[in-house]
Amino acid sequence: MILVTGPTGCIGRAVVDRLTSSGHAVRLLWHWGHEHRVPRRVSVFGGDVRNMNTLVDAMEGVETVVHLASIRREAGADRYEDVNVSGTRNVVEAVKHAKVPRLITVGCLGAEARSAFPFLRSMGKAEEIVRASGLNFTVLKSAVVFGEGDWLTAWLESISRNVPFVMPLPHRGDTKLQPIWVGDLAACVERCLTTRSTFRQVVPLGGPQSLMLSDVAALTLKITQRKRRFVRVPSSLTHQIAGFLSRFRGALTETEIEALSYNRTTEIGSVHRVFGFAPARMPTKLDYLRPDYQPPPLPVQF
Numbered sequence: 001m002i003l004v005t006g007p008t009g010c011i012g013r014a015v016v017d018r019l020t021s022s023g024h025a026v027r028l029l030w031h032w033g034h035e036h037r038v039p040r041r042v043s044v045f046g047g048d049v050r051n052m053n054t055l056v057d058a059m060e061g062v063e064t065v066v067h068l069a070s071i072r073r074e075a076g077a078d079r080y081e082d083v084n085v086s087g088t089r090n091v092v093e094a095v096k097h098a099k100v101p102r103l104i105t106v107g108c109l110g111a112e113a114r115s116a117f118p119f120l121r122s123m124g125k126a127e128e129i130v131r132a133s134g135l136n137f138t139v140l141k142s143a144v145v146f147g148e149g150d151w152l153t154a155w156l157e158s159i160s161r162n163v164p165f166v167m168p169l170p171h172r173g174d175t176k177l178q179p180i181w182v183g184d185l186a187a188c189v190e191r192c193l194t195t196r197s198t199f200r201q202v203v204p205l206g207g208p209q210s211l212m213l214s215d216v217a218a219l220t221l222k223i224t225q226r227k228r229r230f231v232r233v234p235s236s237l238t239h240q241i242a243g244f245l246s247r248f249r250g251a252l253t254e255t256e257i258e259a260l261s262y263n264r265t266t267e268i269g270s271v272h273r274v275f276g277f278a279p280a281r282m283p284t285k286l287d288y289l290r291p292d293y294q295p296p297p298l299p300v301q302f
């Protein structure tokens with residue numbers, strides 16, 4: 001039995017699909033109070049990573065925990081320190097308590113406990129907690145992810161839909177990214193179950209191309225069949241422009257501006273070296289942005 005925390009997120013949905021399609025028994029930690037359609041063919045435990053009791057109950061009889069629950073923006077009672085840091089500490093403690101033999105998490109390239117950026121700092125602290133746990137862990141330290149429900153292409157698509165004629169690009173659009181398709185990341189999570197070289201390791205991962213933000217924006221415009229002139233906003237003005245754009249749906253949050261403020265790439269070929277398959281190039285997996293896109297029926301319905 002594999003327990004997945006954060007199963008309704010962009011990565012969580014792909015991981016649950018991948019695991020159930022391969023015949024694994026899957027249990028989900030379903031965030032309390034949040035309304036999503038419950039998938040079929042999985043068992044569901046309501047809970048919250050801030051609540052130890054729910055974690056301990058959900059881990060009974062589990063062989064692997066895939067921990068993906070986190071927040072990308074602070075709102076109300078949801079603070080990075082509580083969800084991303086203490087939540088991960090709780091997951092580690094519950095894994096120990098329930099004697100679960102394996103823990104897999106997805107971290108972020110650029111996340112460090114001493115980062116100046118609050119979100120990345122919290123993810124860096126979470127990673128340190130997992131590394132110091134003494135458990136048989138793997139942290140897949142991932143580049144930015146793209147696929148249905150991601151934040152990056154959703155933002156670019158939304159800005160191009162809502163802002164006429166121009167597309168403002170934070171940090172001049174020069175930030176280097178290495179987008180990895182969510183389906184490939186999910187395949188890596190599954191392969192961690194059996195790939196011994198990932199045991200007790202932090203594994204940096206990225207897609208097969210290093211692309212600048214402006215390249216990703218151009219791909220998004222091409223697939224959505226929109227023409228926009230790039231306005232390359234210098235870093236010194238990025239926050240002001242983001243404030244202006246916040247009146248449009250899908251505006252960038254502080255966290256996302258953080259995520260675009262410095263290059264976040266790793267070895268090209270990391271997926272192939274560690275997991276033995278070639279990840280998809282970005283232009284081949286952007287169908288979900290086409291105006292006439294019909295999502296395929298999923299083996300797991302959300």
Ligand SMILES: NC(=O)c1ccc[n+]([C@@H]2O[C@H](COP(=O)([O-])OP(=O)(O)OC[C@H]3O[C@@H](n4cnc5c(N)ncnc54)[C@H](OP(=O)(O)O)[C@@H]3O)[C@@H](O)[C@H]2O)c1
Pocket residue numbers: 005006007008009010011012029030031032034035047048049050068069070071072083087106107108109123142143144145146150151
């Ligand atoms: N997306 C990327 O580009 C990327 C890149 C590298 C690493 N990562 C990391 O990979 C992990 C998964 O990313 P994602 O993009 O799938 O995230 P996401 O779309 O933001 O989803 C987060 C998930 O966590 C759940 N959650 C939030 N607060 C919770 C709580 N207190 N208790 C239990 N569950 C809670 C959410 O459920 P509700 O929606 O119901 O609250 C949702 O299922 C995160 O740790 C993220 O930092 C993401």
